[in-house]
Amino acid sequence: MNESTVQHPGLAVAGLTKLYGKRPAVQNVSFELGKGVTALLGPNGAGKSTIIRCVSGLIDWNQGDITVGGVNGRLDPQLARSKIGYLPERAAFPNDLRVADYLGYAAHMKKVSRAERADAVEAALEDMDLKPVARRLVGNLSKGYRQRVGLAQALVGKPPVLVLDEPLAGIDPLHIWDFRDVLTSYASEHTILLSTHMIPEARVLCDRVLVVADGRLVFDGSLIGAELSGRVARRWRIGVLGPSLDELRSEVAAVGASIVYQAGGDTSNNLVVDAEDPQSISALVRATIDRGWSVAHLEPLTDLIGAAFERAGLIPAEQRAP
Numbered sequence: 543m544n545e546s547t548v549q550h551p552g553l554a555v556a557g558l559t560k561l562y563g564k565r566p567a568v569q570n571v572s573f574e575l576g577k578g579v580t581a582l583l584g585p586n587g588a589g590k591s592t593i594i595r596c597v598s599g600l601i602d603w604n605q606g607d608i609t610v611g612g613v614n615g616r617l618d619p620q621l622a623r624s625k626i627g628y629l630p631e632r633a634a635f636p637n638d639l640r641v642a643d644y645l646g647y648a649a650h651m652k653k654v655s656r657a658e659r660a661d662a663v664e665a666a667l668e669d670m671d672l673k674p675v676a677r678r679l680v681g682n683l684s685k686g687y688r689q690r691v692g693l694a695q696a697l698v699g700k701p702p703v704l705v706l707d708e709p710l711a712g713i714d715p716l717h718i719w720d721f722r723d724v725l726t727s728y729a730s731e732h733t734i735l736l737s738t739h740m741i742p743e744a745r746v747l748c749d750r751v752l753v754v755a756d757g758r759l760v761f762d763g764s765l766i767g768a769e770l771s772g773r774v775a776r777r778w779r780i781g782v783l784g785p786s787l788d789e790l791r792s793e794v795a796a797v798g799a800s801i802v803y804q805a806g807g808d809t810s811n812n813l814v815v816d817a818e819d820p821q822s823i824s825a826l827v828r829a830t831i832d833r834g835w836s837v838a839h840l841e842p843l844t845d846l847i848g849a850a851f852e853r854a855g856l857i858p859a860e861q862r863a864p
Contacts, residue, residue, distance in 0.1 A: 551576055552703045552733030553597065557606035560592050567592040568603070569757045575703075579729045581748035582737040589757040590737050591631075591707070597735065598705050599623040611702040624653045627696035631707040631737075633688075637681025641672055641691055644680055648695040666698040669724055686714050693721070697728065704734040710743055722747060777802070777843040778823055781812045784835030793833070797825040814843065 551574040560568040568589045584590050595601045597608055599619050608615040608622070615622035636644060645663045654662045667673045670690045675683060680691055689711070696704055709725075710718055725734060725747060738744055744751065753761035782790055787804060790811050794801055799822045803814035817823050823840075830837055 551609070552611060553735060554609040555593075555597065555606065556609075558593065558596060558603055558608065559605040560589075560596055560601070560603045566757050568596070568754075570606070571754070571757075571759045572606075573752055573759065573762055575733045575735060575750075577729060577731060577733060578750065579725060579734045579736055579748045580750040580752060581744040582735060582752050582754065583741075583744060584754040588754045590754055592757075593754065594705055594707050594735075594737050598626055598628045600628075624651075625702050627652075627698070627701040627704045629692045629696040629704075629706045629709050631711065633692040635680045635688055635691065637679065639680055640677050641680055641683075641694075642667065642676040644691065645695055645698050649698045652699045652701065654699040662699045665700070666694040669697055670694040671720065686717065689713055693724070697724075700732070702732055704728065704732065704736075706734065707737045708739065709736065710738065710740055718743070776817050776823070778815050778817065779812070779839070779841045779843055780815060780823075780826070781810070781838035781840075782830055782835050783810055783838050785809065785811065785830075785833065787811050789833075793826060793829050797822045797829065799823070799826060810838075 553575045555574070556572050558568055558571040559566065571589075571593060582590050582593065592601075596603045597610075597615075599615055599622055610622040611625040613622040613625060636647075639647070642663055645666050646659060649659045649662045667676055670693055672687075672690055672694055675687060680688065683691065689709075693706070693709055696706065704725075706725075710721055713721060722743075725736075728734065736744070736748065750764045751761065752759060785793075786808065787806055790813065791801060791804070794813065794815060797817075798819060799815045799817040801813050802816055805812050815823070815826070817826075827837055827840065
């Protein structure tokens with residue numbers, strides 16, 4: 543399942559295939575990303591890290607094209623890499639460099655001009671609240687501050703594309719909000735691809751999800767779009783006062799929904815309902831009101847990321863919600 547073509551993609555991947563020996567690690571993966579934050583999700587060994595490393599220009603690939611900010615990564619790999627701010631999962635920092643000097647080196651490697659380099663470093667320090675430690679040695683910083691330095695070097699020079707591998711790992715929960723704010727603000731004008739195992743953070747930060755399994759892209763969709771379009775089944779809890787359980791079951795069937803749980807008495811009923819069509823629940827509420835019944839509560843239950851994993855076949859049947 544692929545999202546429609548992005549009009550002005552910051553990052554475009556077409557037919558990406560990567561082999562390790564004869565074993566395919568990534569097979570014919572294609573997607574285009576515009577402004578915003580996109581999560582790259584999947585089980586261990588699915589191919590996420592290989593995709594990240596190919597996109598970032600760290601390893602070559604066998605087939606396909608990767609275009610970063612309009613630059614073909616195979617034809618001009620150095621220029622393409624300069625348009626990416628990359629944060630690896632396990633970043634190796636030069637312990638003997640001071641924070642500001644390290645960011646200056648990162649700006650140089652991204653081909654930020656000498657005239658603009660000082661301002662670029664200052665902006666990255668400001669964005670990640672690193673000014674108080676700008677003259678400290680990187681090796682003397684805490685794990686949380688080192689992660690801030692890692693994200694700052696990705697941000698330095700304002701590259702059009704950020705590629706972040708587990709960027710929130712090791713961050714104090716009190717400071718995760720700061721990271722969210724930085725990434726959300728940056729994504730308003732730039733492209734961010736974020737690989738993470740932190741599903742709650744993906745829900746908060748990302749408006750699009752790519753799911754990979756066995757080296758293939760098995761789900762590509764907008765979380766908001768999935769919710770509005772009904773491409774994943776929505777599950778709702780609904781309480782209705784007035785009808786008998788049989789009467790309510792009849793109305794649920796009439797709107798094309800299905801009941802997965804039911805409980806109640808003579809005129810007070812609670813249901814958990816699955817609806818493929820998002821209009822089904824609206825129709826059910828209208829029918830309930832037309833019959834003179836009362837809706838006591840209506841609550842969405844679906845985890846859209848979980849539904850994407852389930853639809854992609856990555857959750858065994860015995861582990862799925864009833």
